Amino acid sequence: xxxxxxxxxxxxxxxxxxxxxxxxxxxxxxxxxxxxxxxxxxxxxxxxxxxxxxxxxxxxxxxxxxxxxxxxxxxxxxxxxxxxxxxxxxxxxxxxxxxxxxxxxxxxxxxxxxxxxxxxxxxxxxxxxxxxxxxxxxxxxxxxxxxxxxxxxxxxxxxxxxxxxxxxxxxxxxxxxxxxxxxxxxx
Amino acid sequence: xxxxxxxxxxxxxxxxxxxxxxxxxxxxxxxxxxxxxxxxxxxxxxxxxxxxxxxxxxxxxxxxxxxxxxxxxxxxxxxxxxxxxxxxxxxxxxxxxxxxxxxxxxxxxxxxxxxxxxxxxxxxxxxxxxxxxxxxxxxxxxxxxxxxxxxxxxxxxxxxxxxxxxxx
Numbered sequence: 001x002x003x004x005x006x007x008x009x010x011x012x013x014x015x016x017x018x019x020x021x022x023x024x025x026x027x028x029x030x031x032x033x034x035x036x037x038x039x040x041x042x043x044x045x046x047x048x049x050x051x052x053x054x055x056x057x058x059x060x061x062x063x064x065x066x067x068x069x070x071x072x073x074x075x076x077x078x079x080x081x082x083x084x085x086x087x088x089x090x091x092x093x094x095x096x097x098x099x100x101x102x103x104x105x106x107x108x109x110x111x112x113x114x115x116x117x118x119x120x121x122x123x124x125x126x127x128x129x130x131x132x133x134x135x136x137x138x139x140x141x142x143x144x145x146x147x148x149x150x151x152x153x154x155x156x157x158x159x160x161x162x163x164x165x166x167x168x169x170x171x172x173x174x175x176x177x178x179x180x181x182x183x184x185x186x187x
Numbered sequence: 188x189x190x191x192x193x194x195x196x197x198x199x200x201x202x203x204x205x206x207x208x209x210x211x212x213x214x215x216x217x218x219x220x221x222x223x224x225x226x227x228x229x230x231x232x233x234x235x236x237x238x239x240x241x242x243x244x245x246x247x248x249x250x251x252x253x254x255x256x257x258x259x260x261x262x263x264x265x266x267x268x269x270x271x272x273x274x275x276x277x278x279x280x281x282x283x284x285x286x287x288x289x290x291x292x293x294x295x296x297x298x299x300x301x302x303x304x305x306x307x308x309x310x311x312x313x314x315x316x317x318x319x320x321x322x323x324x325x326x327x328x329x330x331x332x333x334x335x336x337x338x339x340x341x342x343x344x345x346x347x348x349x350x351x352x353x354x355x
Binding site: 101182183184185186187 | 231232233234254256281282283284285286292320323324327328337
């Protein structure tokens, strides 16, 4: 791994717009020409939109304005929205939470409040969501909602307890909820 | 007999196809001891393959008996020289990490049960059926002998970080 300059700057860049080929290449070109490194990124299709979230860094300090200016032509050409946020050092040097990693599947007939009720239950127990995605599937007559949550349990909380604690909610919302461990195995 | 340093990617030795062992001589017995010592020294380590300590020979060791996932079903210490998978069935996905690729994990699909044939440390040819976490560990270590890392087998984009990781 390359030595990172002490004074490197970090930005969170969010890009979203109607999907078309070349969005990633276009964004990567802007960043490459600026000398920025794409450190962590996650890009996906959401509905017909393509959404990119990137953590980018640069060895030498430069402004957020410069980054936005260099994105402008790309943004206009592909009809995208680009947002940039400067990251402070405590956002960059964070601690990955300890504890079991679990996957929670929630699915059932669509109804309001599924995301809120389930995630609120997790938040109350200090369970930290590390990844979440939802999808509306099924037919217009019978819409089905699917939500997958990956979450880090606080130290000492067992997966079985999470299953038990969501049981009541499962009944109330009339959805299926299952919980299982996805803690990585070290080989 | 000593604990060896685990070689990290991008060292090219990890992408080499390893040579079969001809004779179980002193050199190989020494390699086996090094592999076992290295595995025992790593916290939570359940297996090491020869290329991970820089030796491109088809030797690996696995022991899942001390792990949470493997303690109820295992064959104890497995020393495998020239191992082959002769039968496999079922598939399951597990999120794997590897000592040679620190700070990264990914979902890998592997057989749930494998029958393996290998020569053990006493120069006996053994055939045994293994399943569950032990089977996953055996397949992961055997992949190293063919220059394959779990990164070559990731089955979904769901990747993560090891908990021990400190961001950069």
